[in-house]
Amino acid sequence: MPSPQPVIAIHNLGHAFGRGEQRKQVLFDIALNIKAGEIVLMTGPSGSGKTTLLTLIGGLRHVQSGSLKFLGQELCGATAEDLVQARRQTGYIFQAHNLHESLTARQNVRMGLEVHPQYSVEKMSMLAAEMLDLVGLGERLDHYPDQLSGGQKQRVAIARALVSRPKLLLADEPTAALDSKTGRDVVTLMQHLAQNQGCTILLVTHDSRILDIADRIVHMEDGVLKHNTPANAVH
C-alpha cells in the first residue's frame, strides 16, 4: 500500500519567544510526520512547548525557522492570508470550549461553516443540526452554552470543529476542564467522528486514561520532541 501524502510534515522546526536578552528558545529541531487518518497524541510536562507547536501547525502563529508543511503547503514564510486559509482547513479544540455565549448550540456550530463560502444558508442550518445530532445534542439545538453542562459544551465545540470536515483536528488538552468519565466520553466521540470523516488528529493531553485511542504517541520535553513511542508500550 503506497503511503499517502502526509497531512503534516515538519522538520528542523525551531521557535523562540522574545528578542535580544529576553530571547527564549522553546522549540528545538522538531521533526514530525503525520499521515492522513492517523491519531497522534502528544504528552509532556507543562511549559515544554506543546501548545506552541500546536499553534504553529494550526496557522495561529508565524513559523520562524525550519519547515512546516500542512497538506503540502509550506507555512514557513506564509502570508497572513495563507494562514487564514490554513486555519479554515483545521479544526481546533481548546482546553476551554470557547463557545460564543450569545449563540445557541446550532448557531455556534454554524459559525464553523459560515467561514466557508460554498455553503448556502439552508445547508449550514441543516449540517449544523446533523452534526449536533451526531454528538448527541440533537435535542438541544437551541440551548445557549450556559444551559449546557461542561461535557455538552465540549461536544458542541467538537461539532463546531468538525462540521466543515477539516483535514486536521488539533486538540489542546480538551479534557482538562472535564471530570475523567466525561473526558473519556468526549475523546471517544472525537475519535469516532474524526475516523468516520477520515480526519487526522493531533491531541495534546496529560490524561493517561485516554492514551489507548492513539495510533502513535509523541512526547515533548523542554522543547524537544521524542518519537515513536508505540501506543501499546504505555500499557
Add this chain to the structure above:
Amino acid sequence: MGWLNSLQRRTPLGWLQLSRHKGRLLVALSGIAFADLLMFMQLGFQESLYESNTQIRAALDADLILASPKAETTQKLSTFSRRRLYQAQDVPGVASARALYSNNINWNHPETNEEASLQVMGFDPDYPAFNLPEMNAQLYRVKIPDVMLFDRLARGDYQQTIAQIENQQWVSTEAEGRTLSVRGVFSLGASFGADGLLVTSSQNFLQLFPRRDPGSVSIGLLHVEPGYDPEQVAQALQDHLPDDVEAMTLDDFIQDELEQIQTESPIGFIFTIGAAMAFVVGVVIVYQVLSTDVNAHIKEYATFKAMGYRHSYLLTIVIEESLIMAFLGFIPGLLLPMGIYQVAANATALPIYMTLNRAATVLAMTIIMCLFSGAIATRKLQSADPADMF
C-alpha cells in the same frame, strides 16, 4: 451581489450579542437617548431663539424688500437713496413702494430713569408697515408730534409703564433731547440687538434725528400686484435698479437675518458647545458599552480567528452593534424631546417645535457618534489573538 450574498449568510452577531444582554443594551440606549435629548434641546432652543430674533422682519407687511447691500441685522440696516423707491414703481408688477426709517435710540426708562437701548422705526402711518392689527389700530396717534407706540414685550422692567399706557395714562420720557410721549402698546418681542421697538411716523422719526437725511431710507416695503410672482418681480427689480440696493422677497430677507445671527452671535457658539458636549457624553457612554462588550467576547473573537475568520469580520460585528444602537437609541431620543418641546413652548412662549431637518441632523449625529465610539472600541479587538490566548 457577492456582498449581498455574504450579508445574507452572515450570523447577525452584533444584534445577537446586544439582545442577549438586555440590561447592557438598555443602558446604552438610555445613554444615546439622553445624548439625543440634550442635542435636541440645545438645537431646539437655539433655533427658536434665532427665530424669535427675526420677529421684526417677520412682522413686516410687504411682499418684497429693498435694502442696502451693506445691511446686516435689523439693528444695522444701513441706508439707500429714496429715489430707488420711485424707480422701483416703474417695474411691472410693483403695486407700491414705501419707506421705512430705522435707528437705534437710547431712552430713559420712564420709571427708573436708567438708559435703555431701543430701536425706533418710522413710516407713513396711513400705510401700515407691520402686520400687527393692534399696532395698526393705534397708528393715528403717531400723527401727533413726538408720539410713539411701544412694544409691550420689550426686555426690561416695564410692567408698570405698560399698565399705565393700557389705562390711557400716557407716559413721557426723554430721548435725543426731546420729550417723547408713549401712547399705545403692541406685542412683538425683544431681539439680540435691541430691548424693544418704538414705532412712530416718518415725520416724528426725522425730527428725532435731525441729522438724518429724509432721502436716505433704511428699508423699502414693496407690495406686488395680484397675479405677479414675487420672486420674478424681485429679479426684475434687481435688473432694473443700480447695485446700491438689493431686492428680495420677505422670506429671503428673514432668512438673511437668520444667517447673520447664526454666524455672528456668541449665543450660537454656546449652543454649539452644548450640543457638542451632548455628543461627547454619547460617545463616552456608547464606548463604555461597546468596549465592555468587546472585552467580554475577546476569547470568542480569538476563537473565530482560529477558525479562519479575518479581522474585518470582527470589525463588522462592532460596526453592526454601533448602527443598531444608533437607530434604536434614536427612537426614544426623538420621542422624548417632542414631549418636552411641547412643555417648553407652553412655559416660555418661545416658538419651539420639532422639525424634520433637526430630526435628520440629530439622527446623522447619532450615527456618527456611535460609529465613532465603535471605531475606538475596535482597537480593543487587536488583543483577540488566538496564538496567545489559549
